Amino acid sequence: xxxxxxxxxxxxxxxxxxxxxxxxxxxxxxxxxxxxxxxxxxxxxxxxxxxxxxxxxxxxxxxxxxxxxxxxxxxxxxxxxxxxxxxxxxxxxxxxxxxxxxxxxxxxxxxxxxxxxxxxxxxxxxxxxxxxxxxxxxxxxxxxxxxxxxxxxxxxxxxxxxxxxxxxxxxxxxxxxxxxxxxxxxxxxxxxxxxxxxxxxxxxxxxxxxxxxxxxxxxxxxxxxxxxxxxxxxxxxxxxxxxxxxxxxxxxxxxxxxxxxxxxxxxxxxxxxxxxxxxxxxxxxxxxxxx
Amino acid sequence: xxxxxxxxxxxxxxxxxxxxxxxxxxxxxxxxxxxxxxxxxxxxxxxxxxxxxxxxxxxxxxxxxxxxxxxxxxxxxxxxxxxxxxxxxxxxxxxxxxxxxxxxxxxxxxxxxxxxxxxxxxxxxxxxxxxxxxxxxxxxxxxxxxxxxxxxxxxxxxxxxxxxxxxxxxxxxxxxxxxxxxxxxxxxxxxxxxxxxxxxxxxxxxxxxxxxxxxxxxxxxxxxxxxxxxxxxxxxxxxxxxxxxxxxxxxxxxxxxxxxxxxxxxxxxxxxxxxxxxxxxxxxxxxxxxxxxxxxxxxxxxxxxxxxxxxxxxxxxxxxxxxxxxxxxxxxxxxxxxxxxxxxxxxxxxxxxxxxxxxxxxxxxxxxxxxxxxxxxxxxxxxxxxxxxxxxxxxxxxxxxxxxxxxxxxxxxxxxxxxxxxxxxxxxxxxxxxxxxxxxxxxxxxxxxxxxxxxxxxxxxxxxxxxxxxxxxxxxxxxxxxxxxxxxxxxxxxxxxxxxxxxxxxxxxxxxxxxxxxxxxxxxxxxxxxxxxxxxxxxxxxxxxxxxxxxxxxxxxxxxxxxxxxxxxx
Numbered sequence: 001x002x003x004x005x006x007x008x009x010x011x012x013x014x015x016x017x018x019x020x021x022x023x024x025x026x027x028x029x030x031x032x033x034x035x036x037x038x039x040x041x042x043x044x045x046x047x048x049x050x051x052x053x054x055x056x057x058x059x060x061x062x063x064x065x066x067x068x069x070x071x072x073x074x075x076x077x078x079x080x081x082x083x084x085x086x087x088x089x090x091x092x093x094x095x096x097x098x099x100x101x102x103x104x105x106x107x108x109x110x111x112x113x114x115x116x117x118x119x120x121x122x123x124x125x126x127x128x129x130x131x132x133x134x135x136x137x138x139x140x141x142x143x144x145x146x147x148x149x150x151x152x153x154x155x156x157x158x159x160x161x162x163x164x165x166x167x168x169x170x171x172x173x174x175x176x177x178x179x180x181x182x183x184x185x186x187x188x189x190x191x192x193x194x195x196x197x198x199x200x201x202x203x204x205x206x207x208x209x210x211x212x213x214x215x216x217x218x219x220x221x222x223x224x225x226x227x228x229x230x231x232x233x234x235x236x237x238x239x240x241x242x243x244x245x246x247x248x249x250x251x252x253x254x255x256x257x258x259x260x261x262x263x264x265x266x267x268x269x270x271x272x273x274x275x276x277x278x279x280x281x282x283x284x285x286x287x288x289x290x291x
Numbered sequence: 292x293x294x295x296x297x298x299x300x301x302x303x304x305x306x307x308x309x310x311x312x313x314x315x316x317x318x319x320x321x322x323x324x325x326x327x328x329x330x331x332x333x334x335x336x337x338x339x340x341x342x343x344x345x346x347x348x349x350x351x352x353x354x355x356x357x358x359x360x361x362x363x364x365x366x367x368x369x370x371x372x373x374x375x376x377x378x379x380x381x382x383x384x385x386x387x388x389x390x391x392x393x394x395x396x397x398x399x400x401x402x403x404x405x406x407x408x409x410x411x412x413x414x415x416x417x418x419x420x421x422x423x424x425x426x427x428x429x430x431x432x433x434x435x436x437x438x439x440x441x442x443x444x445x446x447x448x449x450x451x452x453x454x455x456x457x458x459x460x461x462x463x464x465x466x467x468x469x470x471x472x473x474x475x476x477x478x479x480x481x482x483x484x485x486x487x488x489x490x491x492x493x494x495x496x497x498x499x500x501x502x503x504x505x506x507x508x509x510x511x512x513x514x515x516x517x518x519x520x521x522x523x524x525x526x527x528x529x530x531x532x533x534x535x536x537x538x539x540x541x542x543x544x545x546x547x548x549x550x551x552x553x554x555x556x557x558x559x560x561x562x563x564x565x566x567x568x569x570x571x572x573x574x575x576x577x578x579x580x581x582x583x584x585x586x587x588x589x590x591x592x593x594x595x596x597x598x599x600x601x602x603x604x605x606x607x608x609x610x611x612x613x614x615x616x617x618x619x620x621x622x623x624x625x626x627x628x629x630x631x632x633x634x635x636x637x638x639x640x641x642x643x644x645x646x647x648x649x650x651x652x653x654x655x656x657x658x659x660x661x662x663x664x665x666x667x668x669x670x671x672x673x674x675x676x677x678x679x680x681x682x683x684x685x686x687x688x689x690x691x692x693x694x695x696x697x698x699x700x701x702x703x704x705x706x707x708x709x710x711x712x713x714x715x716x717x718x719x720x721x722x723x724x725x726x727x728x729x730x731x732x733x734x735x736x737x738x739x740x741x742x743x744x745x746x747x748x749x750x751x752x753x754x755x756x757x758x759x760x761x762x763x764x765x766x767x768x769x770x771x772x773x774x775x776x777x778x779x780x781x782x783x784x785x786x787x788x789x790x791x792x793x794x795x796x797x798x799x800x801x802x803x804x805x806x807x808x809x810x811x812x813x814x815x816x817x818x819x820x821x822x823x824x825x826x827x828x829x830x831x832x833x834x835x836x837x838x839x840x841x842x843x844x845x846x847x848x849x850x851x852x853x854x855x856x857x858x859x860x861x
Contacts, residue, residue: 192356193348195393195406199330199341218333225329 002058003155005049006110008121008134009042009063009078011071015126016040036070038077041122043190045183048152049120050082050191056155060084062113066094066105069208075230079201080193085227087113088206091234096247099128103136105245108238110141118160119180123148131182138180145180146173150187206232293358295419296350299596301634302415304820305641306342314409314645315339317652328401342412348392349416356388358423361549365426365716369551374537376504376551378430385427386459389420395434396457399441403449404457410651411644414589418640421593425720426549428593430502432586436462436509439579440528442654443566448528452507463505464579465497465529465555472499473733475511475572476521480557482512491527491564493535493557501727503553504538506531509579510562511571524571527562535560546719581678583728584685585647588640591688591724594717595633595695601714602626602699605706616702625698631813631831632695634824636688638812639805643684646677679741679750680808686734687805689724696721738804739797743785747804748778754811760818762825766832770810773839777803780846789851796849799842806835 013034015022021033046063053059063078063086065071075086089109097105110119119141124131131147138145146162150170153161158177163170165184203218204227210216222228235245243249270276284290296302315338322338324331332338360381367379378386389395397413399405413435421428437456441449456462471477480495493512497503508529515523529536535558542552566575603626606617616622653662653670662670696718700707707714725731741747751774759767780803784796810831817828 192352192388192392194391195345195348195397196330197393198344198348199332199406202340202344218337221333 001056001155001158002060003052003056003118004114004116005052005059005061005118005120006113006116007042007046007049007061007063007078007083008106008119008137009046009065009074010039010122010125011036011065011067011074012039012125012127013037036073038074039122039125039127041124041126041183041185042074043122044185044187045120045122045181046078046081046083047188047190048149048181048183049118051188052118052152052155053082062086062116064106064109064113065089066097066102066109069206069232072204072206072209072230075206076201076204077193079204080198081191082194082197086230088230088232089238090206090208090232091245093235093242093246093248096250097245098250098252099130099132099136100251101245101247101249103133103140104249105235105238105240106133107137107140108240109233110137112233112238115141115178117177117179118155119143119178121180121182123182123184134180134182141180143178143180144175145182146175147182149181149183152181201227204228204230206230208232292351293354294347294350295354295358295422295596296346296415298350298354301637301823302346302418303343304816304823305637306346306412306415307339308641308645310645310649311339311409311411314411314648314652317649317656318407318409320656324401324407331401331407342408345394345406345408346412346415346419349389349394349419352385352388352392352394353419353423357385357420357427360384361424361427361716362713364424364549366548368548369541371538371541374539376538376541376553378551379549382427382430382549385424386430386461389431390459394431395459396437396453398435399437399453399457403453405453409648410585411641411648414585414640414644417586417589418593418596418637421590422597423593424549425590425594425717425724426547428590429547429550430461432590433462433464433502433505435582435586436464436507436579438582438651439509439526439575440507440565442578443526443575444528448563448565452528452530456507460506461502463500463502463508464583465500465503465508465510466576467499468496469498473730475576476524477519478511478513478524478572480510480512482514482525482527482562483516484514488561491562493527493529493560493562495557496539497555497557499542499727500553500555501550503551503555504531508536509565509575510557511576512562514564514568514571521572522569524576525568526565526571526575528565529557529560529562533561544723546716546722580728581647581681584681584734585640585644587724587728588636588643588681588684588688591685591692591721592633592637592640594721594724595629595636595688595692598692598695598699598714598717598721599626599629599633601712601717602629602695602702605699605703605712605714609704622702625702627826627830628834629695629698631827631834632691634816634827635809635813635831636684636691638816639680639809640684640688642812643677643680646673646680649673650677675746676750679738679746682729682734682737683801683805683808685728686725686731686738686801687809689721690731692721692724732798735798735801738801739793742781742797742800742804747808748774748781751777751804751807751811754808754815757811757815758818759814760821762821763814763818763828766810766828767814769832769836770807770814773803773807773810773836776839776843777807780843783846787851791854792849792851795854795857796846799846803839803842806838810835 013031014037024030049061053061061083063075063083065074066089072088094105121134148165149162150165151163161174163172315335325333364379364381370377396405397408401407417432420431468478482491482493485492510527510529511524512527513523514525537556538553539556540554606622607615609616650670650673699714700718703714755771784793813828813831817824
């Protein structure tokens, strides 16, 4: 059977290689210093979706992302790897959303796309690390859900079989479609960009990304090739309730950001000063632990 | 994420060479594919943008997947199972990534599923891959055998084999035999036509066949019974689906462990003729080898880059006598020279690749229509230039990559001798580059005719007239004086009229030519992008000045009488 699959993907600051300037003096993320990337576990999810598409001819894979116009890059990255199309949810009213408002917006967009057989996303995003959005979307759409998926074994007669990561092992689960899955980082890595697809889609863009003065290079191509225009939706387009979107729909309020140090037996607390780090290295060298 | 392409702007500089305009024009022919293929370029800028993006993909795959797998592949190596080869798991992983990225049959026309890329960006991909795993580089780059099948096979063979290669099937070129290595005229693998089977049957043994269990093989075999020289050899296509070729053994090698080097046994293997009978060695294998030599030159540059990167990183990191060793003249001298050789060698490689692109694109146009007299002239000119630079690019770069890995180990000191650092793998992998696809000594044999017929000298003289920057002018003047010394040495050898003396001096003359031409190419680059190349141009000028003096002294002091001192009588 052919499957309709929607991949939830997020553009995130790359927090894996954090330099000195990663935080602003106010304690918020300095987005200018961190490159925007495809959330790593969403790439794992995309790979699972693309594999299903290969195994089930006629299936479609759509990327759904919410963010500023530049988040269209995530959709292009998906198209370069084999996704069929993408939807960008973008509107000032979506800004400042916590996980509740985000899952509301995403669920409204999925309704507008038309109910898929499978909604799949990464377990969590590396900026918020909440792992809440996937389960909340499932709840809002009244879908079954399986979290922490490491691989999809099969989809037959409306039943999906997956393995999921649990403490101390893995669990094999069967569930009926439609379903929402969140995928773990130890699932198969995503395939690389494909040369032909990159050449085909490199100019794909959302209308809001394009120059306002109409000076669009190769403008005539967009008339000939509808696939070069990424679908872009506002709050009104997905018929969302403004009160449930963005900051207005977000009960979460950040009071303060703190460094948390995990306590363990015989632990030693260091500041990030060069002296302290060097002192530790010297101590380890002296005890012949390293060197 | 590590990316071998975006981290090395020198490569992108080579991509943007002015000659690319002509190459793209010849390859894309009024951009006629743009309405039939959604990935075909609309104009020159669009084509160049696509090359850049595709190189970025290959740079990422080689900087991540291939680089991460390299150590495991080196330790595991391929497996001999029954009569077949199973790649090391990392190799299979690498191949899968490259196939999924659509990097196979890159230079083939779009109608067969290819990308219609020129040789130049394809060669850049080969360099990027080899920089992370030279052995995997072989398996992947053997796709360029398809060029020869495309050039000399018929329509029917094109439509049956090229799409398979574009879809990711691998290739091999089965040339060497136990008694026919450098001397391929003595190939004995027997090809007999079977009326009953309606095809050729191959019988015999091949040895040292890279990726010998490939899906599609090009095989050099003796089709003319009773002959003993190169004129009795033809080229055949063997399809593994036919069966009849078994892998008897995988060699245990010093380096390039990921690349299975096989001994093959042919037992009534069904094969088909590619091109015409008797032209196997004299025409087709020569074409095949020219492509392969460019590939090894690219592999060598890739390894040189990797060696430089490893040496540089270690020198920055390692402290002795209270400071990072990169601050010591003895160490930075090595690094500066490594970088200069790398930049000079790369300039030569891509100059050669561009020449190949121009004439091969014209060859291809000639299959569609008659060339104009100007185009024929252009085709001849660039074919000659390409033929003259190919042995230099292969010979010089393979020697440079050995020198660079040697120096990189030296910078590592005792740690470099341990198996714990990646540099030992590059050092072992480098060693084959100056041996296979024709040893450096055979590259000299191929190149010496361009010494004696004046081709290299006229290329140098032409470069001397090129406009260069203020800073490069004194270096250009030095290059002119070097060319005078070169011309003097060439004349002396010619005047001696002694073949053995000529053969003994050949290496010196060819190296001089390579040195001077590379210096000119670096001056061109340093004029356009001083921030990338000016230091290397100066360092290289100092280095080759000494080299030229050394070779000049040798040749001028040499005469036939001294040959007796060199001869090793058995």
